[in-house]
Amino acid sequence: MINLFEPVGCTVDPVAGSLSNATGRYQKRFGELDGLYADRPAFDAMRAEWHDRVVYEVSEFRPREDVGDLIFGVTRMSPGKVGDEYFMTRGHIHQQPDRPEIYYGRNGRGLMLMESPEGEVRIVPIDELTVCYVPPFWIHRSVNTGNVDLVMLFCYPADSGQDYEIIARSGGMRSRVVDDGAGGWKTVDNPAWQPRDATTIARLYASRNAGAPA
Amino acid sequence: MINLFEPVGCTVDPVAGSLSNATGRYQKRFGELDGLYADRPAFDAMRAEWHDRVVYEVSEFRPREDVGDLIFGVTRMSPGKVGDEYFMTRGHIHQQPDRPEIYYGRNGRGLMLMESPEGEVRIVPIDELTVCYVPPFWIHRSVNTGNVDLVMLFCYPADSGQDYEIIARSGGMRSRVVDDGAGGWKTVDNPAWQPRDATTIARLYASRNAGAPA
Numbered sequence: 001m002i003n004l005f006e007p008v009g010c011t012v013d014p015v016a017g018s019l020s021n022a023t024g025r026y027q028k029r030f031g032e033l034d035g036l037y038a039d040r041p042a043f044d045a046m047r048a049e050w051h052d053r054v055v056y057e058v059s060e061f062r063p064r065e066d067v068g069d070l071i072f073g074v075t076r077m078s079p080g081k082v083g084d085e086y087f088m089t090r091g092h093i094h095q096q097p098d099r100p101e102i103y104y105g106r107n108g109r110g111l112m113l114m115e116s117p118e119g120e121v122r123i124v125p126i127d128e129l130t131v132c133y134v135p136p137f138w139i140h141r142s143v144n145t146g147n148v149d150l151v152m153l154f155c156y157p158a159d160s161g162q163d164y165e166i167i168a169r170s171g172g173m174r175s176r177v178v179d180d181g182a183g184g185w186k187t188v189d190n191p192a193w194q195p196r197d198a199t200t201i202a203r204l205y206a207s208r209n210a211g212a213p214a
Numbered sequence: 215m216i217n218l219f220e221p222v223g224c225t226v227d228p229v230a231g232s233l234s235n236a237t238g239r240y241q242k243r244f245g246e247l248d249g250l251y252a253d254r255p256a257f258d259a260m261r262a263e264w265h266d267r268v269v270y271e272v273s274e275f276r277p278r279e280d281v282g283d284l285i286f287g288v289t290r291m292s293p294g295k296v297g298d299e300y301f302m303t304r305g306h307i308h309q310q311p312d313r314p315e316i317y318y319g320r321n322g323r324g325l326m327l328m329e330s331p332e333g334e335v336r337i338v339p340i341d342e343l344t345v346c347y348v349p350p351f352w353i354h355r356s357v358n359t360g361n362v363d364l365v366m367l368f369c370y371p372a373d374s375g376q377d378y379e380i381i382a383r384s385g386g387m388r389s390r391v392v393d394d395g396a397g398g399w400k401t402v403d404n405p406a407w408q409p410r411d412a413t414t415i416a417r418l419y420a421s422r423n424a425g426a427p428a
Contacts, residue, residue, distance in 0.1 A: 002419050005349035007328050009338040012318075012345060019345070047218050055263070063314070063349060068371050070314050072345060098275070100284050102317070102369055104226075114221050124223040131226060131233070131286060133217035135277060153345070155316055155369045205216050 005063055016108035017151040019059040019078025024190060027057040028090070033157035035168070038091060038176055038190065039083030046082060049136045054078070055087055063156070074148070076151050077110070077144045084178040086111070086185060091141025091173065095161025098136040104131045104153040109146030111185070114138040117201045121175045123187070126152065137204065139166055143177045145185040170194050219277055221413035227324040228320035228342070231290025231365040241271040242304070245412040249382070250304065252390055252404065255298030260296060268292070270303055276372070291324070291356065291364045300399060302327070305355025305387065309375025311418045312350040318367040319344045325358030327391060327398070328352040332414045335389045337401070340366065351418065353380055358390045359399040384408050 011020040014131070030050035037043050060073030080087040091113070102111060105126040112132045114122040116139075122131045126142070134140045144150040167173055171192035180186040196204075225234040244264035251257050274287030294301045305327070308315070317326060319340040325347045328336040330353075338346045340356075348354045358364040381387055385406035394400040410418075 002332075002351075002422065004330055004351055007336045007338050007349060008328070008347045009340070010345045010347070014343070029221055033319060047231060052325070061345075063347065066312075066350075068310070068373075069311050070347075070351065070369070070371065072316050072369075082391055094241070095280070096281075099282050102286050104367065116218055119216075122221045124221050126223070129226050129228070131224045131275075133222045133275060133277065133284075133286070135221060136280075136283065137216075137218055138221060147330070153318065155284070155286075156285065157371065159282075179373050208216065 009161065011046055012062055012074055012106065012153065014151050015149070016058070017059065017107070019072055019074040021061065022059040022073065023038055023062050025057065025059045026092055027054045030055050031054060035088070036088070037082035037085050039085060043047050055080070057088055058161065063159045065134065067159045070155055071158050072153065072155040074153055075142070076149050078149060079108070079144050079147045081179060086143050086177050086179070088143040088177065089141050090164050091162045091167050092162040093137070093138060093139040093162050093166045093204070094156070096159060097159045099160035099206045100136050101134040101140065101154060101156040101160070103132040103134070103142070106153060107151035108144060108148045110150040111177065112140055112142055112143045113173060113175065115173050117204045119174050119195050121187070133193060137171065141167070141173060145177065150184035177188055183196045218370045222275065224275055226288055226320065226367065229363070231271070231321070231363055232246050232287055233275065233288040236273040236287065237274065237276050239271065239273045241268045241343050243267060250302070251296035251299050253299060256420050257299035269294070269301055279372045281373045283297070284369055285372050286323050286369040288370060289356070291358045292359050293322070293361045293363065295393060299389050300357050300359050302354050302357040302391065304378050305353060305381050306376040306378045307351070307353040307380045307418070308370070309353065309377050310373060310421055313371045314350050314423045315345040315348045315354065315368060315370040315374070317348070319422070320367060320395060321365035322358060324356055324358045324364040325391065326354055327357055327387060327389065328354045329387050331410055331418045335401070348385070353387065355381070359391065383428035384410060422423050
């Protein structure tokens with residue numbers, strides 16, 4: 001006889017971006033996002049007003065971290081730009097890089113910016129009816145390209161983990177998402193981006209099926 | 215170098231209960247649900263009108279079935295009753311019973327009826343803002359207790375599989391969800407229900423962490 005986990009119902013508030021019965025929550029304030037955006041003077045100029053303001057926050061339900069279990073939650077990101085670059089999350093690849101993630105838009109307008117280990121770039125626009133499937137091995141970051149909060153549900157395997165440093169180690173993601181001057185967005189190349197070397201790429205792919213049965 | 219799966223965006227129609235870019239779909243018609251409901255004469259009387267009508271349908275996106283990957287989709291169930299028993303899905307436990315599932319209500323009103331291997335019963339009511347977490351080892355079935363289509367998103371580990379026979383082998387689930395005569399629902403005991411024996415229960419729990427790393 002094992003100790004069964006109890007079923008749970010959580011209520012999503014798609015405007016507030018909150019989740020009832022969450023087991024954890026974290027907030028990222030503007031001041032913690034130093035170095036994320038290309039336009040350093042614009043970032044510094046915003047500090048006075050923005051330093052302690054929450055740019056994005058995550059409420060999650062994390063039953064346990066067993067192989068085969070799932071973690072889910074809600075993420076909310078404010079609208080805004082640093083210079084012409086839209087607010088975004090730090091972004092990550094999973095620590096076990098062969099783990100995928102699913103996002104479901106519930107409010108606002110944004111996109112998922114993805115990058116393969118080799119540096120291929122993909123974008124999936126997200127509105128309040130979009131499910132975005134981030135397959136195994138894609139680095140991913142969400143971007144709020146609208147003028148209201150971007151709220152999404154997410155779900156990923158409980159043993160995924162997050163590696164938040166992979167992006168910084170390459171000088172950012174290869175593409176940046178900026179205002180196109182006509183109320184929309186476009187991507188521009190990030191000149192600071194450095195390709196990952198063959199050893200780093202091989203190490204990422206070596207994790208494939210790390211959770212497979214013996 | 216491995217062949218990366220391409221990111222995908224799918225659009226959910228929360229009223230139609232459909233999913234764009236789905237990789238598969240199945241429909242359950244009334245005539246296929248023979249034996250599911252308690253009131254056999256009521257079922258037979260509905261056949262003339264209902265036999266070929268779709269009671270529920272599932273559109274899914276199934277990238278592949280690797281350990282650690284995810285399958286997601288949308289399920290839609292018509293409102294209705296057989297006698298006083300609300301329309302429901304056949305229900306299942308995962309073939310790998312330690313796999314969980316997440317549901318997210320998008321339209322209508324219903325509930326998740328769950329039963330542990332030992333026969334404990336749990337219910338999570340679901341409306342268009344509810345995320346329901348079905349933990350590992352719980353048999354689950356959804357029930358439409360409203361008068362419009364019940365539409366939900368779902369997500370589960372790609373290696374879960376479904377065992378649809380576990381319920382039939384016990385003479386149905388332990389509780390049935392029926393009209394309470396006041397516009398709501400209540401549960402009644404299912405007199406045909408037979409507890410699972412100790413060997414069957416042990417076999418279900420033996421799968422625990424079957425997908426754990428060697």
